[in-house]
Amino acid sequence: MALHRVEGSFRDPEGFVFRRDGTLLRQVHASYAATWERAVTSGVLPGLIADGHWVAHEEAPLSEAADARAWKVLRPTEVPFLSFPYEWSFPQLRDAALLTLEIQRRAVDHGLTLRDASAYNVQFFGHRPVFIDSLSLGAWTEGAPWGAYQQFCRHFLAPLALMAHTDVALGALSRQWVDGVPLPLAARLLPWSTWLRPSLAMHLHLHARASDQHAATGATGKAASGMTRAAMLGLVDSLDGAVRALDWKPAGTEWADYYANTNYTDSARQAKERLVQGYLRAIAGQGPLQLVWDLGANTGVFSRIAVAEGAYTVAWDIDAAAVSRNHLAATREAQTRLLPLVQDLTNPSPSLGWAESERPSLAARGPADAVLALALIHHLCISNNVPLGRVSSYFAQLGRHLVLEFVPKSDSQVRRLLATREDIFPDYTREGLEAAFSEHWHLDEAQPVQDSDRILYRMRRR
Amino acid sequence: MPSSNLAPSPVWPVWVAAIVAAAAPRDALAYLDPGSGSLAIQMAIAGLLGGLFTLKTYWYQIKAWFSGKGAAPKADAPPSPPPSAPTGEDHGPTSG
Numbered sequence A: 001m002a003l004h005r006v007e008g009s010f011r012d013p014e015g016f017v018f019r020r021d022g023t024l025l026r027q028v029h030a031s032y033a034a035t036w037e038r039a040v041t042s043g044v045l046p047g048l049i050a051d052g053h054w055v056a057h058e059e060a061p062l063s064e065a066a067d068a069r070a071w072k073v074l075r076p077t078e079v080p081f082l083s084f085p086y087e088w089s090f091p092q093l094r095d096a097a098l099l100t101l102e103i104q105r106r107a108v109d110h111g112l113t114l115r116d117a118s119a120y121n122v123q124f125f126g127h128r129p130v131f132i133d134s135l136s137l138g139a140w141t142e143g144a145p146w147g148a149y150q151q152f153c154r155h156f157l158a159p160l161a162l163m164a165h166t167d168v169a170l171g172a173l174s175r176q177w178v179d180g181v182p183l184p185l186a187a188r189l190l191p192w193s194t195w196l197r198p199s200l201a202m203h204l205h206l207h208a209r210a211s212d213q214h215a216a217t218g219a220t221g222k223a224a225s226g227m228t229r230a231a232m233l234g235l236v237d238s239l240d241g242a243v244r245a246l247d248w249k250p251a252g253t254e255w256a257d258y259y260a261n262t263n264y265t266d267s268a269r270q271a272k273e274r275l276v277q278g279y280l281r282a283i284a285g286q287g288p289l290q291l292v293w294d295l296g297a298n299t300g301v302f303s304r305i306a307v308a309e310g311a312y313t314v315a316w317d318i319d320a321a322a323v324s325r326n327h328l329a330a331t332r333e334a335q336t337r338l339l340p341l342v343q344d345l346t347n348p349s350p351s352l353g354w355a356e357s358e359r360p361s362l363a364a365r366g367p368a369d370a371v372l373a374l375a376l377i378h379h380l381c382i383s384n385n386v387p388l389g390r391v392s393s394y395f396a397q398l399g400r401h402l403v404l405e406f407v408p409k410s411d412s413q414v415r416r417l418l419a420t421r422e423d424i425f426p427d428y429t430r431e432g433l434e435a436a437f438s439e440h441w442h443l444d445e446a447q448p449v450q451d452s453d454r455i456l457y458r459m460r461r462r
Numbered sequence B: 001m002p003s004s005n006l007a008p009s010p011v012w013p014v015w016v017a018a019i020v021a022a023a024a025p026r027d028a029l030a031y032l033d034p035g036s037g038s039l040a041i042q043m044a045i046a047g048l049l050g051g052l053f054t055l056k057t058y059w060y061q062i063k064a065w066f067s068g069k070g071a072a073p074k075a076d077a078p079p080s081p082p083p084s085a086p087t088g089e090d091h092g093p094t095s096g
Helices: A030-041 A044-050 A090-109 A149-165 A168-176 A183-189 A192-196 A198-217 A229-244 A266-284 A301-308 A320-332 A377-383 A388-398 A412-418 A430-437 B009-018 B036-066
Strands: A003-005 A015-020 A023-029 A057-060 A070-076 A112-114 A122-125 A128-131 A137-139 A222-224 A291-295 A312-317 A338-342 A368-373 A399-406 A441-448 A455-461 B025-027
Touching (some): A023 A030, A030 A112, A030 A137, A090 A149, A090 A320, A149 A168, A149 A183, A149 A198, A149 A229, A192 A198, A198 B036, A266 A301, A266 A368, A266 A455, A291 A301, A301 A312, A301 A338, A301 A368, A368 A388, A377 A412, A388 A430, A430 A441
Parallel strands (some): A291 A312, A312 A338
Antiparallel strands (some): A003 A015, A015 A023, A023 A070, A112 A137, A399 A455, A441 A455
């Protein structure tokens, strides 16, 4: 039987995640038995699962274990699509932070604590953040501090404060520092005015200074006693208040009309929506349509068509404002099948972490059953100088089917891109595109988009 | 989103003073290194945050009593909404 350890699961001595014949399983070691029983019998774990805060699981037979250390084997509900903090928009990271604090609050009430507060312990089922590390609870006795306090500040509070108070683009720091943004760095990048916010001054600025000071003096890793239950709940409440007080909105724009400016009349837009729907149905007729990636999804108009066709849909966009807006809309709609994420396709998420395999790259998380690339190709080919053949070969790594909109040079959007630069793109034509893409794809269908010179293609990977 | 920030600005000099409080060390057992500086500041602010939390809890109880809304929240359960209003809908396995 094929058994594969999940590459990112190696830090915790109490167990690990692996796949057996493709099924995701979590092995729990005997050393964790007492904690597990306490988490279950106290009602904390069942309550968190019932409320949708904690990933559900079934118990698997012990014979499914990966090795002899196993005391129990769990079969957790699979996350439809793995995403990482550097791909989340501001409100997604904030929701994940509040979830982590809510779990810690409930745990403390029952003599338990979160042993870690990594943002990677949270995954999204559509708009809903869910804690996925089944072994994160540990025993807590009054007096002991929260061992994950610093990790919470690095993984959540620091990037949220930087996004809210310095620049939303600093969310990308989480991609460089996979164990969270170093607090001294965050403190240096935050404006001085954040000293006036007691919670940020305490949990980031003074925390950073204390980290520096103790690192410099070589202080030993000793904890302190005296963390009463009220103090622990007060700490969690203070962090909760700090997170809730942070907000980010795109400067100078009203979100309501942020993306009102498009190239389509209402009837043309509806015609394009029907065309995309028809293409997706044709793809579903040829095989599974469970996972769709909408590249350059904006606020997710076409992603929602894919959701309606039954696919779990990831709505990627480079614009943090569009992704934030899409997530907030998905939350209002209680969308559990739509996941908006930030992605720069000219520099996609690489494999990260230990041995370059802890956090898989964008392509390694594919291929999707279908990729939507609507009104996107001119940004890749004209703005970023990527030859059509290179776009074709990369898309062939990402998906089995492709719905691609060709935006020709006669289109006003492309004319705008070419207005300030030399046209060095003689192959950027319908004929050039079809020749380039034919190498990796069967061109199954091509239809004009109403009221425009654009063409919508349906392709199948060779 | 409404702020439930615990420490209003008039009290902020208090925690600056609290930061100098000494903490008695003992062994910490965890697979995660909590960071010695992080533990020190946590203990320094613990008393202040614990006190404020207790006051806040009493304040909610008094408010609830005067507004006649019945039983006040338990001292160990301050009113704080969970994130993202999870609904417990089915999230069965799909492709991944």
